[in-house]
Each structure stands twice: as C-alpha cells, then as structure tokens.
Amino acid sequence: MRVCVVTAPTGDCPLNRQDPHAAEHTVRTRDAVLKSLEELGHDASVVEAGPAMLLEIETLGPDVILNLATGYRSKKDQANIAAILEMSGIPFTGASSHGHVVGLYKHVAKMAMEAAGIRTPPFQVVLGKEDLRRDLTRGLKLPAIVKPAAEGASLGITEESVVSTAEGAARVAARLIDEFGPPVLIEEFIPGREFTVALLGYPSLRALPVQEIIFKEGDLFSYKVKRLDSVTVKCPAEVPEDLARLLQDAAVRSAAAVGCRDFARVDIRLSDGGVPYVLEVNTLPGLIPDYSEYPRIAAKAGLTYTDIVKTLIQAAAERARSRELPGAPKADGAARGA
Numbered sequence: 001m002r003v004c005v006v007t008a009p010t011g012d013c014p015l016n017r018q019d020p021h022a023a024e025h026t027v028r029t030r031d032a033v034l035k036s037l038e039e040l041g042h043d044a045s046v047v048e049a050g051p052a053m054l055l056e057i058e059t060l061g062p063d064v065i066l067n068l069a070t071g072y073r074s075k076k077d078q079a080n081i082a083a084i085l086e087m088s089g090i091p092f093t094g095a096s097s098h099g100h101v102v103g104l105y106k107h108v109a110k111m112a113m114e115a116a117g118i119r120t121p122p123f124q125v126v127l128g129k130e131d132l133r134r135d136l137t138r139g140l141k142l143p144a145i146v147k148p149a150a151e152g153a154s155l156g157i158t159e160e161s162v163v164s165t166a167e168g169a170a171r172v173a174a175r176l177i178d179e180f181g182p183p184v185l186i187e188e189f190i191p192g193r194e195f196t197v198a199l200l201g202y203p204s205l206r207a208l209p210v211q212e213i214i215f216k217e218g219d220l221f222s223y224k225v226k227r228l229d230s231v232t233v234k235c236p237a238e239v240p241e242d243l244a245r246l247l248q249d250a251a252v253r254s255a256a257a258v259g260c261r262d263f264a265r266v267d268i269r270l271s272d273g274g275v276p277y278v279l280e281v282n283t284l285p286g287l288i289p290d291y292s293e294y295p296r297i298a299a300k301a302g303l304t305y306t307d308i309v310k311t312l313i314q315a316a317a318e319r320a321r322s323r324e325l326p327g328a329p330k331a332d333g334a335a336r337g338a
C-alpha cells in the first residue's frame, strides 16, 4: 500500500521555536514509523504539515495517510491539520478534525464526557480576563487546580497551580491567560492515585493494560516532573481486576464521547473514595520510541512498535474500503456527475 506519513515540521516553525525538543521528537517518531512501514512492506512517503501539504498529498495520491502531526504553529493546529487531511478525501489514521477539536479543548471534552455520564472533576472555565471578576471557585470543592484548557505536556502546571482560595484561582488564571491565552480551567483537585489508559483498535477502541504513574515526590504530574521524568510507572497497575476494568471502561467511553479513532490515551485520577475521574483524552498520543507512554504501554501488552503502526494502517485502509462499498459517499464527490 502507498502510505503518506504526515508529520509536524522538522525545521524552523513556531511550534519548534516554542518547544526546543519538538523537532527532535518529530524526527524520532517519523523514523521509527518509516522503519515499521518498511517492515510491513508498504511504500512510504513523508509530507510535513504546512500550507503546501494538501497539494503535496494530492500529487502523491497515497492509499492512506498516517497522521502523526502534533501541530504547526501550535498544538492547536492538530485539529486544523486533520481538517486539511479531510479535504484530501484520503482516509487517515486517528481522530477526525472534530475529535481533535473536542479533545484539545478540555472544557469541551469534559462537557462531552459529562453528557455521556462519565465522571470528570467539576470545573469552571475562564474565557477571558473579564471572567476573572467572578468567583471562580463557586460550586467547587477546594483545593482546585488551575490549568490551561488547551495545552498538553503539563504546560503551565506547577506546584502553584493548586489553590485553596478564589483569589488564588484568579491570580493563577490571570497568569495563565497572559502566558497561554484563554480558555483556562479551574477544576476540583482530585487527590489520589493517577493512571493512564492507552487505547487501540477499530472500529471500536479497546483498552490496553492500565498504567499507574507513581510520583517520587508530591502527587502532581507537573511540567517539571514530566520533563525530568521523575516518576515511576507500573504497567499493568497493581489494582484489583474490577478496578482495572472500571478504569479501562471509563477510558473507552470517554474516548468515544470525544470522538477518537484508532488510538488514544486517557488520563484518570482515582479519588480517595475509589471513584475514577477522567482528566483528559489525548486524541493523538505521542509515539516517540523509548520515550512516550503509549509505545511503552503497548510493549507491556506484548505489542511491538510495528504492531501499533500495522493496526493504525489497517484502520485507515478499512475506512478506505468501506467508502468504496455501494451506496457509500465517494471522497471525490462522485455525486457531482449525477
């Protein structure tokens, strides 16, 4: 099969200027995926996200697209890149643009989860500086955590993010608006154990073994803790089987509520009362070899990197096939001739 791998830019771009490790991570992921595609006998090409990508993809005319693009100007472009891939009409791996939008904006994801009956920490959202005059902790049990609503990698999360007064919440929220822009989330802080659940599969996602994040210090996966990797992970987590199933079920249902496809990773805190609260759904989990959680968890489940790539490609190929069934809408707008 002819596979076009779409990645974030590897050269100079706003995303790579913001995060000095981003380009290196993109290169490592791209090279690992290309190696797997070669192993699988596919004919691979690479296109970097940017203004020319649609034309480049149309010229190449691949059978499927493997979408690894985590951003262009910023991480928020994940959704825009998926939208451009939709315009190409060629099936691609992972969430649709809609799924990425919902997943990227945590308050929207939380509303989707609540509507589906999934527990997520109660929250307030700050849409702009004018909201700072409101009581941002109203209706919330304190302490609360104040975090950017549309970032990742724990950006903006420090020890100071956990506040126990409304004034504290407003102060941290004001700082986050200046640094990252709105929206900002004020969310009940859930003390207790932290887990992440990787999902893989099509047409519906299935959970891999639950992984626990065990903190060496404190109980916050802050930016610093993530950067220094100062946690240990345990996969499968040491939890009773029924709890593991509860966490996996919460993860699968949240990913479905957000609109994920093929793969995803869901972060969950378990309250001291034993109730799982879903924090967020990652619609494009990192696949950096020997670094990202996702391939590490997959390995624990006995899946190689190539197994992950194989499933993703099969998922997109399956969408290509089902589109060709009689009666299904054609990507090239076949109705035009009618």
Ligand SMILES: Nc1ncnc2c1ncn2[C@@H]1O[C@H](COP(=O)(O)OP(=O)(O)O)[C@@H](O)[C@H]1O
Residues within 6 Å of the ligand: 121, 145, 147, 151, 152, 153, 154, 155, 157, 187, 188, 189, 190, 191, 194, 219, 220, 221, 222, 267, 269, 279, 280
């Ligand atoms: N409501 C919360 N209660 C407890 N800890 C939280 C809460 N929200 C975030 N955290 C902590 O901050 C980390 C990062 O938050 P998360 O919402 O997953 O954002 P990111 O997209 O940056 O990973 C979590 O892994 C967790 O340790």
Ligand SMILES: [Mg+2]
Residues within 6 Å of the ligand: 153, 154, 267, 280
């Ligand atoms: Mg997270």
